[in-house]
Amino acid sequence: MSDTVLLDAYGIAKSFGAVHALTNARLRVRAGEVVALMGANGAGKSTFIKIITGALKPGSGQVLIRGEEVRVGNPAQARKSGLVPVYQEPSLIPDLDVTDNLRLGDTPKESFMKWVEELGITDLNMSDTIGELPLATLRILDLARALASEPDVLLLDEMTAALPADLVERVLKVVRQQANEGMGVIYVSHRFNEILELCDTASVLRDGETVGDLTIEAGVEERAVELMLGQKIELGERKITTDLRAHSGNPRVKVRNLAIAPKVTGIDFDLYPGEVLGVVALEGQGQDELFDILAGFYPATSGLIEVNGKSMSFKHPADAIAAGLTLVPGNRADALLAQRSVRENIALPFSVRLPTWGALKLRHERERVQFAIDKLQIDTRAEGEVQRLSGGNQQKVTIGRWLATGVETLLLFDPTRGIDVRTKRQIYPLVRELAAKGASVLFYTSELDEVSLACDRAIVIFNGQIVDVIDAKDADEQTLMRAAYGLTSREGVA
Amino acid sequence: MSLASADSMMVRVGRYLKDNPVVPLLLFLFLLIALLEIMRPGIVTPYRASRDGIVSMFWVGNLIKFAIPLAMLAACQVLTMLTAGIDLSAGIVATVAAFVCATLSSIWGVAPATIIALLTGLLVGLVNGFGVGIVRVHPLIMTLGTGLITTGCLQVYQRLVINAGSEIPAFLAWLGTGRTLGLPNGLFLFMPFAVFILWLMRFTGFGRLLFALGSNEKATKLSGVRAWQVYLALYALSGLIAALAGLLYLGMIRQTSLSLANPLLLPSVAAAVIGGTSIFGGRGSFAGAVVGALIIRVLDTMLTLMQMPEGARTALFGAIILAVTAIYVRLTDTR
Numbered sequence: 104m105s106d107t108v109l110l111d112a113y114g115i116a117k118s119f120g121a122v123h124a125l126t127n128a129r130l131r132v133r134a135g136e137v138v139a140l141m142g143a144n145g146a147g148k149s150t151f152i153k154i155i156t157g158a159l160k161p162g163s164g165q166v167l168i169r170g171e172e173v174r175v176g177n178p179a180q181a182r183k184s185g186l187v188p189v190y191q192e193p194s195l196i197p198d199l200d201v202t203d204n205l206r207l208g209d210t211p212k213e214s215f216m217k218w219v220e221e222l223g224i225t226d227l228n229m230s231d232t233i234g235e236l237p238l239a240t241l242r243i244l245d246l247a248r249a250l251a252s253e254p255d256v257l258l259l260d261e262m263t264a265a266l267p268a269d270l271v272e273r274v275l276k277v278v279r280q281q282a283n284e285g286m287g288v289i290y291v292s293h294r295f296n297e298i299l300e301l302c303d304t305a306s307v308l309r310d311g312e313t314v315g316d317l318t319i320e321a322g323v324e325e326r327a328v329e330l331m332l333g334q335k336i337e338l339g340e341r342k343i344t345t346d347l348r349a350h351s352g353n354p355r356v357k358v359r360n361l362a363i364a365p366k367v368t369g370i371d372f373d374l375y376p377g378e379v380l381g382v383v384a385l386e387g388q389g390q391d392e393l394f395d396i397l398a399g400f401y402p403a404t405s406g407l408i409e410v411n412g413k414s415m416s417f418k419h420p421a422d423a424i425a426a427g428l429t430l431v432p433g434n435r436a437d438a439l440l441a442q443r444s445v446r447e448n449i450a451l452p453f454s455v456r457l458p459t460w461g462a463l464k465l466r467h468e469r470e471r472v473q474f475a476i477d478k479l480q481i482d483t484r485a486e487g488e489v490q491r492l493s494g495g496n497q498q499k500v501t502i503g504r505w506l507a508t509g510v511e512t513l514l515l516f517d518p519t520r521g522i523d524v525r526t527k528r529q530i531y532p533l534v535r536e537l538a539a540k541g542a543s544v545l546f547y548t549s550e551l552d553e554v555s556l557a558c559d560r561a562i563v564i565f566n567g568q569i570v571d572v573i574d575a576k577d578a579d580e581q582t583l584m585r586a587a588y589g590l591t592s593r594e595g596v597a
Numbered sequence: 598m599s600l601a602s603a604d605s606m607m608v609r610v611g612r613y614l615k616d617n618p619v620v621p622l623l624l625f626l627f628l629l630i631a632l633l634e635i636m637r638p639g640i641v642t643p644y645r646a647s648r649d650g651i652v653s654m655f656w657v658g659n660l661i662k663f664a665i666p667l668a669m670l671a672a673c674q675v676l677t678m679l680t681a682g683i684d685l686s687a688g689i690v691a692t693v694a695a696f697v698c699a700t701l702s703s704i705w706g707v708a709p710a711t712i713i714a715l716l717t718g719l720l721v722g723l724v725n726g727f728g729v730g731i732v733r734v735h736p737l738i739m740t741l742g743t744g745l746i747t748t749g750c751l752q753v754y755q756r757l758v759i760n761a762g763s764e765i766p767a768f769l770a771w772l773g774t775g776r777t778l779g780l781p782n783g784l785f786l787f788m789p790f791a792v793f794i795l796w797l798m799r800f801t802g803f804g805r806l807l808f809a810l811g812s813n814e815k816a817t818k819l820s821g822v823r824a825w826q827v828y829l830a831l832y833a834l835s836g837l838i839a840a841l842a843g844l845l846y847l848g849m850i851r852q853t854s855l856s857l858a859n860p861l862l863l864p865s866v867a868a869a870v871i872g873g874t875s876i877f878g879g880r881g882s883f884a885g886a887v888v889g890a891l892i893i894r895v896l897d898t899m900l901t902l903m904q905m906p907e908g909a910r911t912a913l914f915g916a917i918i919l920a921v922t923a924i925y926v927r928l929t930d931t932r
Contacts, residue, residue: 398819419823430819440817460830462796
């Protein structure tokens with residue numbers, strides 16, 4: 104780390120109407136330094152990032168890049184001055200292939216390919232259409248593209264959110280290497296283990312204000328959480344009390360020999376009423392397909408799905424919902440009506456069936472929506488348009504919808520992806536509560552510690568098959584990780 | 598909100614306009630009318646007119662009268678645009694409904710003729726809905742196609758009934774040309790119609806689904822909505838509305854022709870867009886479209902008064918619509 108300041112933003116304030124997104128934010132990145140930018144839901148992180156990258160004009164304050172008083176007016180200019188962001192959502196054009204996307208951004212191809220391989224993607228074909236590649240690959244391509252443009256400062260926004268563990272490791276390694284060679288990195292993440300591994304310092308935002316700069320060292324998590332929340336709160340912990348033998352009744356969902364060409368070759372499991380069944384898998388092991396099938400997007404190639412003892416074949420999500428199975432998808436954008444109000448978003452399932460097409464039952468609707476809002480503590484200050492809410496609040500809306508409607512079996516696909524600690528900690532007890540009231544939950548998670556925080560047991564999928572079933576009390580991260588990599592686990596675990 | 602900087606004022610104004618899109622449109626409408634009054638004193642207000650107030654009532658009545666069929670066809674566009682669609686067959690459907698009604702009235706009587714005319718619209722709408730909802734043809738192409746097919750069928754049909762003559766049903770003539778207290782009788786049809794559309798859009802499950810489909814079809818599907826059902830009902834309704842508008846227009850013009858209401862099609866799209874309906878779906882207002890229809894009619898009068906040649910008038914008309922829409926979109930698109 105040297106003393107050259109690459110990026111210096113200070114006194115940044117920004118308001119949207121009545122909402123003060125930022126009041127006094129600052130950030131300084133030196134050459135060779137990896138700075139974690141942290142903050143809870145709605146702390147103003149997204150706005151701050153947009154201002155740093157020049158996508159938004161600050162209400163007041165200044166952003167300096169390389170010490171020069173550059174007033175960043177637009178993203179292109181920020182890019183030219185050496186700041187390159189990699190956003191949470193892939194910024195590649197889905198209908199074009201890889202080559203054409205590179206051409207659009209004037210990215211040098213050789214250097215790009217070098218980074219792609221360095222980052223652990225070996226099977227990339229330059230003529231692949233972007234829209235057909237898995238999300239994890241797209242994120243890697245985005246990063247490779249950013250690295251190929253040789254930035255001074257790299258901004259990574261929840262870079263690892265959709266990545267499997269092996270790719271996460273690769274990414275962290277490569278980014279660290281680059282930092283050691285003099286690049287500055289802003290690392291936006293909710294994952295402490297990655298921040299501990301990668302970052303030098305952390306800058307914490309709370310309610311639009313930078314409230315502290317921390318040096319990363321052992322035990323910094325407590326301090327960071329404290330700063331983010333503004334008060335001391337313990338990290339989530341759960342006493343596992345559920346006795347699996349309690350599930351002695353009939354399974355609510357019974358899956359046998361389920362195959363979905365070409366990825367899934369054989370999945371069997373039972374999901375009982377009152378149970379939260381975790382699903383653990385590295386990216387692309389067939390979990391996406393499993394959830395799609397159960398949600399009714401298309402029928403399985405072969406195998407049996409029984410719900411409450413009746414054999415099912417779903418052709419449309421409406422069929423699955425009729426059988427009590429509802430999906431909260433991994434990508435919030437797939438579930439939300441961005442321009443509509445919180446209320447309309449939550450009440451959407453109310454008007455689905457033909458007999459409900461007539462006059463709305465406004466009182467009933469208001470009561471149910473308010474119930475969900477209260478239950479999830481959704482921040483409704485910007486309730487007129489869901490797209491104005493923070494990511495965590497948006498996620499709450501996608502879950503709240505089914506809370507208001509009522510649900511028998513909830514399929515949660517990575518429900519805490521990219522959201523802050525506080526919201527996560529509200530979601531786990533909620534899932535437990537749903538289960539306690541008799542619902543069944545299938546809970547795919549890309550964060551291994553969530554198995555012990557929210558689940559009763561977890562199935563581990565590897566290469567399209569279930570390779571292990573692990574009780575929550577045995578589900579430490581090493582065990583899960585070994586299983587997820589398809590390593591024989593039982594001998595290794597005492 | 599503590600200090601309102603210029604920036605946030607703009608944003609606030611934008612938000613307000615976005616939530617109340619009709620307000621600036623109404624202002625613009627009144628501005629145009631005022632301008633008209635300056636161009637031709639006495640046309641709107643009676644005070645400076647040489648004759649009495651009846652003159653002005655007559656003009657306002659006329660304005661409303663001719664805006665009604667346009668606003669009804671604009672309803673077709675608003676409803677379909679909510680789902681990111683469009684109904685380009687609405688004009689010809691209106692024409693066909695009018696033609697069928699006029700020709701069949703002299704053969705089978707007024708009531709069956711009217712019903713068959715409405716059913717014709719419903720039929721074309723169902724075909725549109727089938728194409729859009731089930732075969733998944735783009736609405737632009739689908740309704741363009743059915744529009745052309747319908748045009749062809751109309752010509753064949755005309756050969757068949759060429760000797761039967763035509764008759765304008767008396768109740769349609771009353772609706773179309775009669776006045777009550779200086780206001781056109783068409784309002785007796787239009788007021789309940791408008792209330793129905795506004796209610797449909799805001800207070801029914803069907804209306805919610807239209808907005809939802811236009812905002813995010815995948816999310817809507819995920820919530821269990823079978824989109825084809827909504828599309829089928831939507832385009833059927835649109836066809837029915839177009840037929841109804843055609844019948845009213847028949848009573849207004851009191852003539853049959855093979856292209857009676859066709860010229861209303863593009864202005865109906867313009868009225869919807871001026872009224873703040875997004876062609877990309879998910880956002881729209883029928884009240885806005887009604888004001889849009891009135892604005893188009895006032896502009897029409899204005900350009901006629903300026904005694905411009907037809908070509909320049911049409912070109913200017915297009916330019917004004919573009920300008921109004923562009924300004925309006927800028928104003929309401931807050932970031």
